Amino acid sequence: MGASILHITNGDSTTSYLKKLQFTGDFITWREMLCEGKTNTDVGSESFWKTRFDFFKNNYKVSKQNFINLTLKEYRNLCNFKQNKEIVLWFEYDLFCQINMLAVISWLKINRKGYPISLVCSGKIKNTTKLKGLGELSETEIKEHYKNRINLSQDDIEYADYIWQLYCSDSPLRLETVYKFNPTSPFKYLASAIEAHLLRFPTIKNGLNKIENTVLETAHNHQLKSKNQLVGKLLKEQEVYGFGDLQYFKSIDTLQKLFASFNPVKLSKKGLRILENETNFYGEIRNENSYLGGAKKYRFLYNKQSEKLLQITT
Structure with a gap:
């Protein structure tokens, strides 16, 4: 752990934790949530940041x-760090x-060509089935992760950049097959993340995606007294999304018409019918300005039976 290292972390809590544990070097905190809203391939460009600010x-x-x-x-600080001999990425x-990790690697590929880049990625821990975030690791565990960090080859960097390009394209269809066929990839959690991403497109059956259906299911299956309790339950039970409370509050607001009450939490008759796939909410929820990466969310439908996306042609 020398001063020649630049640590790029997934959030302020990780940066604080590493500093508390006396990891030395320079620190950049990547404050973005590129899993939501429209994205451009050219990370850090003027058009990229304009698109993100608009979102x-x-x-x-x-x-x-x-x-x-x-x-x-913070991004400008990243641009100024050019003297470091190694870059370590900390993501979950x-x-x-x-x-976010894909975007950072895409930026590094162009702007820090030739720099040694390594990855610390938390998830599976010995003797437990629960996936853990970096902040949940003990001091011993996080230092072990750091010691065993993965050195990314040029091929690894090219692969991450390629998946980022596909994520930012106007169609998610190529992602359906590409992400599955790289068994030697050091990004061992990327496949499940991309799979979760594809499930965010609306289903054919009721027009809601996996997350929106989970919101309704959670509201219906638990006796919750408030919207805050509903969000708390969703945060606790989410497995692969890593969302914050703001994202779930926004999702609930989008589904407002399907709730009869939030004190206590209760679905409306329409909400129940949609949850049971007896009617479809696509026409009412459709928003032409809603993007997932570079793709318009409502231009594609997910077929649960075939586990494939279908493009809507107009």
Whole structure:
């Protein structure tokens, strides 16, 4: 752990934890959630950040000043770190982290060509079935992860960049096959993350995606007294998405018409019918400005029987 190392972490909590454990070097915190909203392939470009700011402003009411202070300033710091001899990436197993990781590697491929890049990725831990985030690791576990970090080859970097390019394309169809066929990839959680991503497109049966159906199922199957309790339950039981509370609150707001009450939490008759696949909500929930990566969310439908996406042609 020398000062010649640049650590790029998945969030402020990881950065704080590593500093607390006296990891030395420079630190950059990647403050983005590229698993949501439209993305461009050219990470760090003016058009890339404009697209991202528009998404945050329109969906989460993020002010320009906050976006500059929290995200752009940290990105500019990253641009200024050129003297480090090694770059270590700290990311987790979930969709949220894996997509951010792809984007960072894509940026490094162009802007730090030839630099040694290694990856610390948390997930499976010995003697437990639960996947763990970096902040859940003990001091011993996190130091062991660091010791066993994976050195990324040029092929690994090219592969991550290729998946990022596909994620940002206007069609997710090529992702359906490509992500499955790289058994030697060091990105051992990427396949399950991409699989979870594909399940975010609406289903043929009721027009809702995996996450939205989970929101309804959770609301219906548990006696919850408030929207906060519902979000808390969703956060606790999510496995591969890695979402924060804001993302679940936004999803619930999109499904507002399907709830009769939030005090206590109760689905409306329509919500129950949609949950039972007796009717379809696609026409009402469809939003032409909703993107997953580079693809319009409602231009594709997921067929559970074939486990394939279908493109809607107009």
